[in-house]
Amino acid sequence: MADQRPDEEDAPAQARPTPLGIYDRPQTEGITNIEIIAIALSVFWLLASGLFFLLMPSGDGNAEPGSMSFVMVMLSVFMPVGMIWVAATAARSSRVMREESQRLQTAIDAIRHAYIAQNHAAGAGSDAASITRKLDEIAAAARKTETVLATFTSRREPEGAPQNARVAPAPQPVDDQPVLALGTPSEDIAPPLATADFIRALNFPETSEDEAGFSALRRALRDRPAAQLIQAAQDVLTLLSQDGIYMDDLQPDRARTEVWRQFARGVRGRPVASLGGIRDRSSLALTAGRMKQDPIFRDAAHHFLRRFDKTFVAFEDGASDADISALAETRTARAFMLLGRVAGTFD
Template sequence: MTDIDQNQASGADAAQQSNAASRPTPLGIYDKARSDGISAIEVVALALSAIWLLGTAIFFIFIPQEPAPVGQGPLRFLMTMLAIFMPVAMIWVAATAARASRVMREESQRLQAAIDAIRHAYISQQQGQNLRTEPSVSRKLDEIAAATRKTETALATFQSRREEPVRPSPAPAADAPPRDDQPALALGTQSADIALPLATDDLIRALNFPETAEDEVGFAALRRALKDRSAAQLIQAAQDVLTLLSQEGIYMDDLRPDRARPEVWRQFGQGARGRTIAALGGIRDRSSLALTAGRMKEDPIFRDAAHHFLRRFDRLFADFEKDASDGEISALADTRTARAFMLLGRIAGTFD
């Protein structure tokens, strides 16, 4: 008998658990708003209606009325009904409108709360992404670094020699061609100082970085650009900010900025700032802007790298704009470096 009771008790517990599992989970702020029944609006409307009806009853009962002329009885009755019930109808129309306004306001608040919750969840998910998988930009930059290690080593050696004082030597003959293997010329002039200027196509390719490890043309342009001091400084600054942005899951290939006219870019190169060049801030991706702004506020290293990059881009573009055509300006504006400038410029207030 005891076993039977235990079986019945276990069956009842299982039924209760099943019923609890079948109950719908409350959705919180996403759940449908429940009706509050009679609210203060209806109470006020009822009170006003009662007062009006009581007043009209006192008026028509206790105040003597003159008899209506012959043939105007129905019209007088109609006017009396309108005088009695029209204000009541207006009171309830106003009450209905007030209740609808309150419901719409509550729904708007619920919708805003839902949107904020979704946005915060998305930002938290982006910030909490697992970094075990190597970002594509970091991988490309590592490939670039591996392929150009010899070039960077040579440049480092050249820069260390450049910092050493050089004794003046007799000036070479005017018709003697410069030699690339000569470490120093007269009055401390380096061979890089008299090197041919960097081609515009090479600069644009270098600022976009090689696409893959097999992009021989891109690597060749990058090596030539690294020999130019201004271009090398900007490339290094761009590499730093792109690496830091990739840690937040922000990649320049995913951004689709609005294109600005070459005239606006020329105004920027000539020193214009603020609303005049606002079209350059064509990055509209809200998640990228929010993540970048948060990193800028919280990480001083990222902030310093971003401002250093913006200064280098400003200086190089000011020289680039003087001799570049509209097509070349548009091509440079479509590089990864230019997109990083648009993103960081909006956060830094360059276009405000």
């Protein structure tokens, strides 16, 4: 029995609900000041009415009171009491409404502050996550850009082609050319690059067995201006292939050689608009989106456009119409048409 008493004493404490603060229901008060005042006024009025009717002279003692006079007496006694309690009830309801409104406003303020604090915390976390994600994307794009293939990724491999065929790496252009003993750079004594080799190199080897294409590419890479253009073209075509854009899939509208020559002489705008002969909407949309979102791609594209412009000016001076037409059919020229149209070069 003695062991059961502590449990019985703790039972009410365990059954007691946990207070919820401003979210808890208000405790109902038994009697407030309003009820006390109403009771006092009611008692006072009843006593005053009773004394009035008791002390009032009756007049003619033989006259019997009628029903109408009885009703009037009841009304004069109890109607003021009823009005007192109506006023008391209205005052109590008004007080309850004010308390509920105050509690509701307090709860709304607390919720708003919690929401603002949560948004600030979530915003800081999302900003850090977005910055980290962008840095990872830039690093991944930089690693992909450094991976250069000799056989261009701008060409789709035909079905059934052997997967284990190795592609011979293209020699990279060297910025610091060796200088001979007499101080003459090696490119000054090297034979000039043939136009056919230059055009063939800009189209890049067709397959891993394209010996003629690789030979032309090696000879072109010995020429410094041509090597710079080939490297820039290789970079942009590698980046374009990441979005599934391949130059072999594009069928541009051919521009006249006169338009190409006008472009080489510095004409821009509508007179040379036909050079942007790429009409593939999906390729244009993907390239435009990549230009806006990827700073690495945008820099590579503008660098390629500058190199092509500068190299083509020197090429056009001694090229025939057939040479210009052949160059316009290369993958490098198609990349120039696509990127030039997206960048607004022909507008």
